[in-house]
Amino acid sequence: MKYFIILLAVVIVGVLWFHLTDKAEQLDPTPQETATMEENSEQDLEEIEPDVTFKVTGVNYSYNVKEMRVKKGDVVRIDFTSNLGFHDWVVDEFSAKTKTLRPGTSDSITFVADKVGTFEYYCSVGSHREQGMVGSLIVEE
Numbered sequence: 001m002k003y004f005i006i007l008l009a010v011v012i013v014g015v016l017w018f019h020l021t022d023k024a025e026q027l028d029p030t031p032q033e034t035a036t037m038e039e040n041s042e043q044d045l046e047e048i049e050p051d052v053t054f055k056v057t058g059v060n061y062s063y064n065v066k067e068m069r070v071k072k073g074d075v076v077r078i079d080f081t082s083n084l085g086f087h088d089w090v091v092d093e094f095s096a097k098t099k100t101l102r103p104g105t106s107d108s109i110t111f112v113a114d115k116v117g118t119f120e121y122y123c124s125v126g127s128h129r130e131q132g133m134v135g136s137l138i139v140e141e
């Protein structure tokens, strides 16, 4: 019986050791996270409180928000989430573009709407834009 308890203790220690080693590996920063930090060159803009925030979700092939109205000069924040399929959110005139998102992931971008007019935002993945994955960003004086 005594030997059995010692054997059991050895097994438990062994299992714990494997578990801890596994955890330590998970703590290492992944290459993906490093790349994300390098992409955030507009960090200063990210820290400004936005004048207006839009929570946008995308599926195949549409956005839940079809039209956005802002004032010229507004700091606009887009919190974009893909609910189904691979998508991004792009508006060329303001060089605003989220990362291409896997289903169930999110990305936020901030830009200044410094031009008056109606601008099309769209998904640049595949032919999603042609399939109607678009909306209007209206910037008023």
Ligand SMILES: [Cu+2]
Residues within 6 Å of the ligand: 058, 061, 086, 087, 088, 123, 124, 125, 128, 133
């Ligand atoms: Cu798309």
